[in-house]
Amino acid sequence: TFDATIKIEHLLQHRGRVPELAELGFVFVVSAVESVNPLVLDKLAKGHARADIEAALALLDAVGVAMRPSLMPFSPWETIESYLELLRFVAERDLVECIDPVHFTIRLLIPPGSLLLADPSRADWLGELDAANFTWRWRHPDPRMDALQATVAAIAETGTAGEGAPASATFERIWTAAHAAAGQAPPPMPNPPVRRCRPPRLTESWFC
Numbered sequence: 001t002f003d004a005t006i007k008i009e010h011l012l013q014h015r016g017r018v019p020e021l022a023e024l025g026f027v028f029v030v031s032a033v034e035s036v037n038p039l040v041l042d043k044l045a046k047g048h049a050r051a052d053i054e055a056a057l058a059l060l061d062a063v064g065v066a067m068r069p070s071l072m073p074f075s076p077w078e079t080i081e082s083y084l085e086l087l088r089f090v091a092e093r094d095l096v097e098c099i100d101p102v103h104f105t106i107r108l109l110i111p112p113g114s115l116l117l118a119d120p121s122r123a124d125w126l127g128e129l130d131a132a133n134f135t136w137r138w139r140h141p142d143p144r145m146d147a148l149q150a151t152v153a154a155i156a157e158t159g160t161a162g163e164g165a166p167a168s169a170t171f172e173r174i175w176t177a178a179h180a181a182a183g184q185a186p187p188p189m190p191n192p193p194v195r196r197c198r199p200p201r202l203t204e205s206w207f208c
Contacts, residue, residue, distance in 0.1 A: 033069035066199030
């Protein structure tokens, strides 16, 4: 068996090859989904839209290959509403066990020379250069998002300590915390009509 890292757009571009890969032992694919927010996907020049993510999931489901999405849900253009929508997207498609909890915490890194430094909105969020760590600091225009990132990072760290809690238990804590940050009572978790088997995972969860 084997796994691979393939962009969403390339899965769809070469969709005719996916059944062949499955026959050869393709178990799961890591795809940099990052977000379901159209603005974020545009700013990051990802080359895919939410509909393409849906299409790639359907393509892989048809041949029994799992997707392990990598996410980057904290950027200057994500909102607390779009973060909640990302959680709903994951829960409704029964992807919780396909995503290591750390991916709900990952924050954008902006190295020197990044094209994002030319973004027209940079005055709203860009800070100083941290030369020692080879990154530009930034602060979200909505302080709730920076606070939420710190909260979910602590939840994910606690969930993976020791033997590690099930991903579903950690996700439920993140679900509750995110709705609380938005000033909302957490609604019941979605009950997806199709249940996925938990796919194999990489030994290192910090992949992207």
